[in-house]
Every structure is written in C-alpha cells, then in structure tokens.
Amino acid sequence: MRRALLAFLxxxxxxxxxxxxxxxxxxxxxxxxxRQEAAATALMQELRCxxxxxxxxxxxxAELAGDMRxxxxxRIARGERPEAVRAWLVERYGAWVSYRPPxxxxxxxxxxxxxxxxxxxAWLLRGRFRRRG
Amino acid sequence: xSRARFLPLIVFALLVVAVAWRLATPKDDRVASKLEGQKxxxxxxxxxxxxxxxxxxxDLATGSPRLVNIFASWCVPCIAExxxxxxxxxxxxxxxxxxxxxxxxxxxxxxxxxxxxxxRIGSDDRSQVQIALGSSGVPESFxxxxxxxxxxxxxxxxxxxxxxxxxxxxxxxx
Amino acid sequence: xxxxxxxxxxxxxAALAALQFALALGAGGAEGRALATIRGVAVAxxxxxxxAFAALVxxxxxxxxxVLLVAENSHADKPWLYKFAGxxxxxxGSMLLWVTxxxxxxxxxxxxxxxxDERTLGFSLAAQAALALGFFAxxxxxxxxxxxxxxxxxxxxxxxxxxxxxxLAFHPPTLYLGYVGxxxxxxxxxxxxxxxxxxxxxxxxxRPWVLGAWVLLTLGITAGSYWAYYELGWxxxxxxxxxxxxxxxxxxxxxxLLHSLNVLAARGGLRAxxxxxxxxxFSMSMVGTFLVRSGILTSVHAFAVDPTRGSFILVLLTxxxxxxxxxxxxxxxxxxxxxxxxxLSREGALVANNLFLSVILGIVLIGTLYPLIAExxxxxxxxVGPPYFNATAGPLALILAALMMIGPQLRWRRDRGPMLxxxxxxxxxxxxxLVATLLLAPSISLLSRLGLALGAGxxxxxxxxxxxxxxxxxxLATWGMxxxxxxxxAALIGMASDSAFTRxxxxxxxxxxxxxxxxxxxxxxxxRPVAGPNWTALEAELRASKGAGVSVLKTQSRYFxxxxxxxxxxxxxxxxxxxxxxxxxxxxxxxxxxxxxxxWKPFVTLIWLGGALIGLGGLLALIGRWWRAFRTRRRFVEAxx
Numbered sequence: 001m002r003r004a005l006l007a008f009l010x011x012x013x014x015x016x017x018x019x020x021x022x023x024x025x026x027x028x029x030x031x032x033x034x035r036q037e038a039a040a041t042a043l044m045q046e047l048r049c050x051x052x053x054x055x056x057x058x059x060x061x062a063e064l065a066g067d068m069r070x071x072x073x074x075r076i077a078r079g080e081r082p083e084a085v086r087a088w089l090v091e092r093y094g095a096w097v098s099y100r101p102p103x104x105x106x107x108x109x110x111x112x113x114x115x116x117x118x119x120x121x122a123w124l125l126r127g128r129f130r131r132r133g
Numbered sequence: 134x135s136r137a138r139f140l141p142l143i144v145f146a147l148l149v150v151a152v153a154w155r156l157a158t159p160k161d162d163r164v165a166s167k168l169e170g171q172k173x174x175x176x177x178x179x180x181x182x183x184x185x186x187x188x189x190x191x192d193l194a195t196g197s198p199r200l201v202n203i204f205a206s207w208c209v210p211c212i213a214e215x216x217x218x219x220x221x222x223x224x225x226x227x228x229x230x231x232x233x234x235x236x237x238x239x240x241x242x243x244x245x246x247x248x249x250x251x252x253r254i255g256s257d258d259r260s261q262v263q264i265a266l267g268s269s270g271v272p273e274s275f276x277x278x279x280x281x282x283x284x285x286x287x288x289x290x291x292x293x294x295x296x297x298x299x300x301x302x303x304x305x306x307x
Numbered sequence: 308x309x310x311x312x313x314x315x316x317x318x319x320x321a322a323l324a325a326l327q328f329a330l331a332l333g334a335g336g337a338e339g340r341a342l343a344t345i346r347g348v349a350v351a352x353x354x355x356x357x358x359a360f361a362a363l364v365x366x367x368x369x370x371x372x373x374v375l376l377v378a379e380n381s382h383a384d385k386p387w388l389y390k391f392a393g394x395x396x397x398x399x400g401s402m403l404l405w406v407t408x409x410x411x412x413x414x415x416x417x418x419x420x421x422x423x424d425e426r427t428l429g430f431s432l433a434a435q436a437a438l439a440l441g442f443f444a445x446x447x448x449x450x451x452x453x454x455x456x457x458x459x460x461x462x463x464x465x466x467x468x469x470x471x472x473x474x475l476a477f478h479p480p481t482l483y484l485g486y487v488g489x490x491x492x493x494x495x496x497x498x499x500x501x502x503x504x505x506x507x508x509x510x511x512x513x514r515p516w517v518l519g520a521w522v523l524l525t526l527g528i529t530a531g532s533y534w535a536y537y538e539l540g541w542x543x544x545x546x547x548x549x550x551x552x553x554x555x556x557x558x559x560x561x562x563x564l565l566h567s568l569n570v571l572a573a574r575g576g577l578r579a580x581x582x583x584x585x586x587x588x589f590s591m592s593m594v595g596t597f598l599v600r601s602g603i604l605t606s607v608h609a610f611a612v613d614p615t616r617g618s619f620i621l622v623l624l625t626x627x628x629x630x631x632x633x634x635x636x637x638x639x640x641x642x643x644x645x646x647x648x649x650x651l652s653r654e655g656a657l658v659a660n661n662l663f664l665s666v667i668l669g670i671v672l673i674g675t676l677y678p679l680i681a682e683x684x685x686x687x688x689x690x691v692g693p694p695y696f697n698a699t700a701g702p703l704a705l706i707l708a709a710l711m712m713i714g715p716q717l718r719w720r721r722d723r724g725p726m727l728x729x730x731x732x733x734x735x736x737x738x739x740x741l742v743a744t745l746l747l748a749p750s751i752s753l754l755s756r757l758g759l760a761l762g763a764g765x766x767x768x769x770x771x772x773x774x775x776x777x778x779x780x781x782x783l784a785t786w787g788m789x790x791x792x793x794x795x796x797a798a799l800i801g802m803a804s805d806s807a808f809t810r811x812x813x814x815x816x817x818x819x820x821x822x823x824x825x826x827x828x829x830x831x832x833x834x835r836p837v838a839g840p841n842w843t844a845l846e847a848e849l850r851a852s853k854g855a856g857v858s859v860l861k862t863q864s865r866y867f868x869x870x871x872x873x874x875x876x877x878x879x880x881x882x883x884x885x886x887x888x889x890x891x892x893x894x895x896x897x898x899x900x901x902x903x904x905x906x907w908k909p910f911v912t913l914i915w916l917g918g919a920l921i922g923l924g925g926l927l928a929l930i931g932r933w934w935r936a937f938r939t940r941r942r943f944v945e946a947x948x
Contacts, residue, residue: 019207019234022895024259028902030813041811046694050164050269053607054548056692059541063234064269067260092267094167099692101677106687113673114699117666124137125658129650138639141583142632148676149625154683155603156614156621162605 018063026073027066033077040073043082046099047072047089056099163288166267166275173281174265178255181232181240188229188255194281198306200226200299201275202251203263205233206243208271214290215247221296222250226303229253233263233271274299278306310374313362314453317403320355320410321443323348324436331433342425345432346417352439353414360394360407363452367394373459376400376452382465384841392476398600398616399452401479405596406442408487413439416491416516423495423512424504431498438490441623449619465867474534481527486557486592488520492564493589496582497631500638505582510572513585515929517568521561522925528554529918540875540890542809542906544914547696550608552675553595556668560588563664565925566657574719575645576654580661582642586635590628591668597624603679649721656714663707670699701754708761708799711792712737712768729771737764744807751807758803765796783931791924798917804910815900825907826853827887829860834891834901842867844876847891847901851880862891885909 031037044058049065057065057072068089075085089097101107168174177189186192193199202218204211222228230251232240240254257263266275266283276285276299285302287295327348330341363376367390372378380397381390395401413435420428446452495513499505531554536544545551564584570577598604601617648654674691682688712733718724740763744756769792772785810825822829832848844863851858860878867874880887885908892902 019205020236020239021234021258022897023893028813028892028904029815030811046692048690048692054605055546055607059539059543059546064260064264068264070259071261071264089264090167092167092264093164093269095687095689096164097690099690100694101689101691106681106685107677107689110673110677110691110695114666114670114703117669118662121662121666125662128658129647129655138579138636141587142629142636145628145632149621149629151676151680151683152597152603152621155679156601156617159614160603160605 023063023066024070026070026077028069029073031073031077036076037073039082040076043076043085044069044072047086048097048099050093050097164269165288166283166286168267168283169286171283173277173283176255176262176265178231178257178262181230181235181254181256182237182244183241185251186253188231188253190281192229192253193277194279196279197227198276198278198284198303200228200303201277202228202230203233203266203268203271203273203275204230205271206235206239208233210290211243211272212247213292214272215250217291217293217296218250219248220293221291221299224300226300227252229255231255231257231262233257233260276302276306309362309365310371310453310455313359313366314451316355316359316362317443317447317453320352320359321440321447323352323355324410324439324443327352327436328433328440331429331436342429345429349417349432349436350414352436353410353412356407356410360403363400363403364391364394366453367391367400370463372461372463373455373457375454375456377463378456378460379464382463382841385465385471386840388473388476389471395479395483398613399446399450401483402442402446402450402600403452404480404483405487406439406446408483409435409439409442409490412488412491412516413494416494420512423508424502427495427498427502427504427509429498430501431494434494434497435490438494438627441627445616445619445623449616472534472538474530474538478527478530478534481523481530482554485520485522485524485527485561486554486589486595488516488523489557489561489589489592491516492520492585493631496585497634500582500634500642503638503641505571505578505642507572507575510568510581514565514568514572515932517561517565517585517588518925518929518932521558521565522922522929524554524558524561525918525925526922528558529915529922532918533915537877537879538874540877540904542811542888542908544805544911547674547693548606548608549604549675550595550599550606552671553591553598556671557588557591557595559664559668559671560584560591563661563668564588566660566664570654570657571645574648574654576648577658577661578642578644579639580658582635582639584661584665586628586631587668590624590631591672593620593624593627597621598675604675646720648719651717652722653714653717653719656710656717659710660707660714663703663710667700667703667707670703671696674699697754704799705754705757705761708758708765708795711795712761712765715769715772715788715792730768732771733764733768735764736767737761740764748807755803755807758799759807762796762799762803765799766793769793769796783934784928787924787926787928787931789924790927791921794917794920794922794924796917797913797920798915801910801913801915801917805908805914808909809911810907812903812905814903814905815895815898816903817900822903822905824887824905825909827851827905827907828853829887829889829905831901831903837863839865845891847889847903849878849889849903851887851889858887860887860889862889864891864893881912886911 031040041058045056047057047068049055049057049060049062051062051064052060057068072085076082086098090102095102101110103111173190173193175190178187180187193201200221204214218228228250230253232254235256235258237256255262270288272290274287274291275283278284284306287299291299327345330345330348366374366377367381368387370377370381370383370390376397376399380400381393385393393400395404413432416435417432423431492513495509499509531551532544535546536542564581567577567581567584571581597617597620599608600613601620602614603617674695677691678689713730716729737760741756741760744751744759769789773781773789812822812824814822816822816831818831818833820831822831829849829851832850834845834847837844837846842865844865846861846863849860849862851860858880860880862878863876865874865876875890878889888906888908890904892904894901
C-alpha cells in the first residue's frame with residue numbers, strides 16, 4: 001500500500017493545484033527590485049483571499065490567491081502605486097477584499113472608536129482622583 | 134457613576150440585536166462582482182481550443198445581449214451546468230465562454246463529453262480577466278447587454294430553476 | 308454502555324446544578340448547615356461531570372465507532388495521543404470539556420473558599436450553578452456527545468491532519484481552563500453585588516482564580532501562536548483572526564482585572580471598575596465560545612457551522628450577561644468607594660493601565676464585530692484585519708509599555724519622591740536603543756522602532772523593583788511581577804524585531820541550487836519521498852550555513868488520505884539570535900523546479916519566550932500568595948496552641 005502511494009506521488013501532478021496548469025510565475029517569485037517587492041508584499045498582506053476562510057493572499061496556497069499575487073507584483077513592477085492596485089481590486093470586489101477598511105462614512109465609527117473610547121474612559125475616571133493639596 | 138452604569142447593558146443589547154440579525158439571515162460567503170452596471174473592461178483572450186475563435190470585449194458589444202460563462206474543464210459543478218447551458222443555447226441565447234487555467238486538450242475533451250453550447254471561448258490561463266471582471270470562482274455567468282455593459286451576474290452553476298431568471302435578465306438587457 | 312453511563316452522569320450533574328441553584332437562592336444566601344449541603348452538591352456535580360468527560364475520553368481512545376462523535380472525528384489508525392486529543396477536537400467534545408471545567412471550578416470554590424462572607428459565597432455558588440445549568444442544557448439538548456450511530460461504520464472519518472500535532476494536545480484544554488476559570492470571578496462578583504459586599508476580602512478571594520486562569524490563558528495563547536507559526540507554513544504568528552481575537556479578549560479583560568484586584572485588595576479602591584472587569588472577563592469567554600461555534604464569523608479556526616446551536620448559546624449569553632450587567636447597573640451606586648488617591652501614585656498608574664487595556668479590549672471587540680454590524684445596518688460587506696488592529700492597538704500597547712516602566716516603581720496613594728533616579732536606567736536604555744536603531748536601521752517602521760526601544764528600556768525597568776532589596780526576603784509575588792513584566796519586554800522586542808528585520812526569500816530550485824537569505828547560504832540537497840504512520844510526503848533536505856558549521860533542515864509536503872489533505876511541515880533552525888524557517892512548496896512539472904520559501908527571523912523566539920515568562924511570573928505570584936496565606940494560617944493555628 002505504501003509503495004503504491006509513493007510511486008503515485010512521484011508521478012502525480014502538483015498536490016495542491018485545482019487546475020492542471022502551474023502557478024503564475026509571479027505568484028511565488030519575488031520581484032528583482034527589493035523596494036518594489038517590499039511594497040508588493042505589504043499590499044499582498046492586506047488583500048483578502050477570495051476563496052479562503054479568512055487569509056490574506058500572501059498567506060494562501062489557493063490558486064486564485066496566487067494569480068492575485070501575480071497581478072499585484074506585475075502591476076507594481078510596471079510602476080503602479082500600491083494604492084492604485086488596491087483601488088482597482090476594490091472597484092471589482094468591494095471593500096471586502098481589503099483588510100484595511102477604506103476611510104469612508106461607513107467606517108468612520110471604526111476609526112473614531114479608539115479616540116472615543118479613550119475619551120469615554122477618561123471621563124468616567126474624572127471623579128477618582130484626590131486634588132493635589 | 135450616574136447614568137453611565139447603564140451603558141454596558143445598552144451596548145450589550147445593541148450587540149445582541151446585530152448578532153441575532155446575523156443568525157437569522159445566514160451569511161452569504163459568495164463574493165459578487167461590483168461591476169454590475171458598468172461597461173466591460175477591455176480584454177482580448179486567445180482561443181481556448183483550435184477551431185473556435187477567442188473572446189474579446191469587442192465581441193460582446195454587438196448590439197444584442199450575450200451570456201458569458203466562466204468555466205473550466207477541472208471544475209466539477211460545470212459538468213452539472215453543461216446540460217442547462219445547452220438548453221439555453223437551444224432557446225437562442227448566445228453564449229460565449231472564458232476557460233480559466235485550462236489546456237486546449239482538456240477543454241476540447243470537456244466539450245466533447247458534456248456538449249458545446251459556446252460560440253466563442255477565450256483562454257484565461259492566469260485568471261487575469263476573471264479578476265478584471267470581479268469574478269471569484271467557477272462557474273459564474275454574466276449577462277452582457279448590447280452595448281457591452283454588465284447587467285447581471287450569476288454565481289455558481291446555472292440550474293434548471295435559474296433558467297427563468299437568466300432569460301428574464303437577457304430580456305431586460307435588450 | 309460507557310456512552311450511556313456518561314450521558315447518565317451528565318443528566319445527574321445537571322439535576323444537581325438545578326438543586327444547587329434552588330438551595331443557594333432559596334436559603335436567601337445560605338449560611339451554616341445549608342451552606343454545607345450546597346458545598347456537597349457542588350462537589351458531587353463536579354465529580355459527575357468529570358466522570359462524563361472521562362467516559363468520552365475512553366470512547367475516543369477505544370475508537371468506539373458506534374458513537375456518532377467518534378465515527379465522525381476519529382480513526383483507528385491515528386496515534387493514541389491524537390485519539391486522546393481528538394476528544395476535544397470537535398464541537399461536542401470541547402463543549403463537554405468546557406462544562407467539566409465549569410463544574411470542577413465550582414466544586415473547588417465550594418470546597419475551599421472559607422474566608423469569604425457566607426452570604427456572599429452562597430449567592431456566588433447560586434450564580435455558578437446557574438451558569439452550569441444553561442450549558443448543561445445546551446449539551447444535553449443541542450450537542451449531545453454520546454449520541455449513538457446505528458449501524459456503526461467500518462472506519463471513522465479521521466481527524467483534520469492540521470490538528471494532529473502535540474500543540475493540539477496542549478492548546479485547547481489550557482485555554483478552556485483559563486476561559487472557564489474566569490467564571491469564578493464572574494460568580495463571586497455577582498454574589499458580592501447582590502450582598503453589596505465589595506471590598507478587599509472579595510478581591511483576595513477572587514485573585515487566585517483570576518491569576519490561575521490568566522496564567523493558563525497566557526500559556527494557551529502563546530502556545531497557539533507558536534503552533535500557528537510552525538504549522539501553517541508562512542511564518543506568521545498572529546493574524547487578528549476573529550477566533551484569535553475571541554481568545555485575546557478574555558485575556559485582556561483578565562489582565563486588567565488582575566491589576567485592578569491588586570488595588571482593591573491593597574487599598575480598597577477601584578471597586579466599580581473591578582466588578583465590571585470581573586463580569587466582562589467571563590462574558591468575553593462566553594462570547595468567544597459563541598463566536599467560534601455559531602458560524603457568524605468567517606475564520607479558519609471556526610467549528611462547523613450550525614445556526615441553531617448559535618441561537619441557543621445566544622439566548623444563554625443574553626440571559627447571563629444581560630442579568631449580570633443589569634445587576635451591576637442597579638447595585639453599583641450603593642457600593643462604597645475606597646480612599647481617594649493622587650494621580651501620581653501606584654493606584655494612578657494602575658488606573659491608567661486599566662484604561663488602556665480596556666480601550667484595547669474595546670478596539671478588538673469593535674473591530675471583530677464591525678463587519679457584522681455594518682452589514683446588518685447597510686448590507687455592505689467590509690473586512691477589518693491586521694492593518695486596522697496594528698494601527699490602533701499597536702500604539703496603545705506601546706503606551707502601556709511606557710507605563711509599565713514607571714508604574715511598578717511608584718508608591719501607593721501619593722508619590723512625591725525623586726523620580727529621575729528610579730526611572731533613569733529604563734529611560735537611558737530606551738533612548739540608547741532608539742538612537743542605535745536610527746543609525747543602524749534607518750528604514751524600519753516607526754512602530755517597530757518604538758517597540759524595540761520601549762522593549763529594551765522595559766528590561767531594566769521591570770527588574771527595578773528588585774533593586775536595593777534583600778532578594779531572598781523579597782516576596783515571591785514581587786518576583787513574579789518583575790518576571791512577568793520582563794516577559795512583556797521580551798515579547799515586545801521579539802515582535803518588533805520580527806516586524807523590522809525579517810528577511811524573506813521565495814524562489815524555485817532544483818537539488819544543487821544555492822539560495823541566500825539574510826546571513827544564510829542555503830543549499831537544496833535532495834527531494835525524496837518518505838512515509839509516516841498515516842501520511843506520505845516529499846521531503847526536501849536543505850543544508851544551511853552562515854560562516855562556520857552547517858545545519859540540516861528537512862521540510863516536507865505531507866499528504867494525508869483520511870481525510871484527503873496536504874500540509875506543509877516547515878523546517879526550523881533555531882539559533883541564539885533568530886530562526887531560519889524553510890518550507891517546500893509545489894513542483895512546477897513543466898520545469899522540474901520546486902518552490903522553496905525561506906525566512907530569516909531575528910529574535911522571533913523572544914515572542915513566545917516572553918509569553919512563557921509572563922506565565923511564569925503569574926505562576927510565581929500565585930504560589931507566593933498561597934505560601935504566604937498558608938504560613939499565616941499555620942502561625943495563627945500555632946498561636947492558638
């Protein structure tokens with residue numbers, strides 16, 4: 001049983017791919033320019049994998065995630081700004097595809113929350129302290 | 134302390150309402166394209182099989198609505214969808230396809246086995262056009278109107294019960 | 308037979324919980340002999356629940372396929388450790404573990420708590436019984452672990468291979484002990500609010516429970532983070548995933564509660580805040596349990612979706628948390644406050660600590676639930692992930708680190724003493740580190756730069772309370788505090804270092820190729836098939852060197868058949884100054900080249916070492932206080948003679 005499995009493994013196609021085609025070149029290869037690669041990696045970590053249960057495309061083995069990584073790297077290599085690439089994807093999939101919520105009326109409470117909480121907490125504490133005599 | 138002592142209770146009540154809503158209306162994890170109502174992005178795909186033309190955005194603004202089916206030979210639900218597509222084609226719906234990450238021989242084998250309702254098939258071997266359309270899986274279908282504007286998206290295989298809705302969408306796209 | 312016995316034990320325990328609730332409440336906050344009866348009932352309830360859990364463990368160890376749960380989650384070929392751990396690797400089994408801990412905790416409180424006012428204890432035991440009752444009902448009516456399967460299948464369905472790991476055996480029980488240990492704090496707070504008896508005695512009764520639960524939560528979360536790091540194959544250790552957040556929120560509340568209890572025990576202050584935190588901590592545990600099992604949030608960690616079960620737990624939550632918060636609102640105005648204090652004092656620093664921890668807790672809660680709220684209100688879907696949490700919680704955590712450098716060195720009530728001398732070592736080290744990073748690593752992010760500086764400064768600052776003292780006479784609790792804070796420093800340095808200095812190399816290779824990453828030169832030597840007890844794999848052997856010496860790393864792409872899954876087994880080489888992390892990816896059949904992913908992560912191990920130190924510090928504090936209480940009682944007894 002084991003030998004048959006081993007033999008099978010040696011001739012089998014890539015174990016994880018859904019399709020029969022190999023991953024895109026730029027799905028798993030880093031850009032030669034280190035600055036561009038850093039920008040691409042930073043963006044990939046903030047884009048959501050569309051077919052996963054809560055992972056960024058940087059952390060996913062899914063094929064579509066690989067193709068999205070390739071898209072990000074190619075566009076940044078062509079000189080596009082990361083924000084432009086993000087915006088292009090948000091245009092197609094909605095704010096859901098970005099782990100960084102866009103700053104818009106829908107997410108103002110989210111971004112205001114830290115400050116609001118601090119102020120609320122400080123206000124609740126206002127009577128606690130004894131005045132310095 | 135004053136009225137502030139009721140604040141945690143009120144906040145909790147609001148959270149319970151939101152959560153109860155979520156339990157009542159189950160999550161739809163499908164990601165829909167946000168391009169509905171917008172013109173198709175420009176693209177030009179080479180043929181997926183020899184003998185059949187490839188697909189470009191220009192081919193989809195021909196003056197009458199068309200159905201674009203995003204499929205792949207390695208996609209299992211696409212097999213279930215094939216007879217329905219054949220039926221739609223028989224009823225006069227012009228269907229084009231985009232084959233995702235596929236080899237010509239595999240596409241040809243799929244069409245030979247499950248039927249070929251498509252007039253044109255473009256080969257999208259790195260999912261780039263799929264992403265440009267806001268599609269996130271296979272199979273999906275788009276209703277494109279005569280001016281090349283995306284009018285409707287159907288996520289998942291088109292089942293017999295979905296046919297009336299598709300035909301309706303094609304009507305409205307005229 | 309065993310399954311039926313287990314189920315019977317569960318029913319009996321539930322009946323006893325109902326009895327305990329009725330007795331404790333009916334006796335109007337029982338005293339004397341009524342309390343003795345209630346204690347007995349609580350102990351019996353705990354033992355019976357433990358017996359039920361033991362029954363389930365036996366069924367899993369035997370792979371008894373006539374039990375539905377075993378058939379769906381286990382397999383005869385699994386190694387025994389994973390058969391054992393498989394008991395809680397599913398919804399029903401883990402829920403039974405949850406309830407077992409709840410019942411045992413109640414039994415221990417009933418048996419050993421002798422210093423608390425009896426009326427308060429009576430109501431606390433009533434609260435604990437009420438909690439148990441709801442979750443017993445959930446188990447018995449909506450998540451029966453002992454359901455039979457007739458006819459029994461020939462083979463079980465196996466267990467997710469990602470979970471077949473020693474970390475799995477350790478991680479969930481530790482976490483559950485922590486989450487559910489906080490139930491005692493909740494019950495004691497409820498009891499004290501009913502009798503209006505909130506004071507130092509309550510704090511001293513609550514503290515060992517909170518400390519113990521907090522230590523376990525710290526160790527459990529640390530272990531979970533390390534497990535994710537080496538198992539998932541991408542070198543990440545925290546993802547702000549909803550389920551991770553669900554485990555973090557009770558920890559944040561428990562940390563704040565712990566510090567708050569110290570103020571309440573020592574000075575009688577912060578009564579309202581401490582009671583609120585005690586209620587919030589276990590509420591967060593229950594909310595976490597709900598989030599993971601209801602399917603309302605998308606996560607890699609979530610159990611299988613079942614909205615009916617979710618609704619059941621939501622009803623329980625609404626009842627328990629709603630009642631507790633209502634009790635708080637109604638009673639808190641009549642609780643006496645403690646002596647006031649100057650802002651520049653130990654109390655002041657602890658209040659600030661509470662404030663920032665509570666705000667971080669609020670941010671994590673809001674961030675986790677916001678997508679849900681936004682969709683409920685507007686139908687729009689959005690995602691809230693690491694960019695949001697890092698940007699909001701990160702700076703607040705840094706402020707906390709700065710507070711930690713000062714707070715433990717302040718005196719109670721009012722500190723007028725010379726500050727500069729005490730704070731000098733911390734400030735000097737922090738500033739020196741800041742300057743060093745500006746010179747040597749000018750392009751790292753501001754957040755990681757500050758993290759490195761504050762983490763470094765926190766090292767001498769956390770040990771400062773020990774300076775100039777007779778070390779052998781210093782209370783163990785003080786040692787514990789210093790070591791725990793040192794752990795925070797270590798973790799902070801590790802996190803900042805990982806963020807700032809990680810080097811990543813993604814490439815394709817064939818045997819014979821050499822790859823550079825950071826200071827390392829890595830050669831791919833071979834790729835061969837290997838086999839294990841229930842898997843086969845392709846193993847890549849890598850030789851890595853940086854200067855003298857060569858390290859061998861073996862990483863695998865592992866293939867399971869029951870169920871069919873593929874996992875990456877990363878190879879990690881740990882040095883004194885970091886880890887080299889290697890993963891084998893897929894082969895490109897066309898070119899015959901293999902994907903190889905390499906990371907050099909300087910000082911990343913400090914993250915989990917720090918977590919372990921924090922846990923150790925807490926453990927020392929716990930032991931220290933027990934030992935002191937024990938010695939005091941002995942001296943008291945001896946004096947009586």
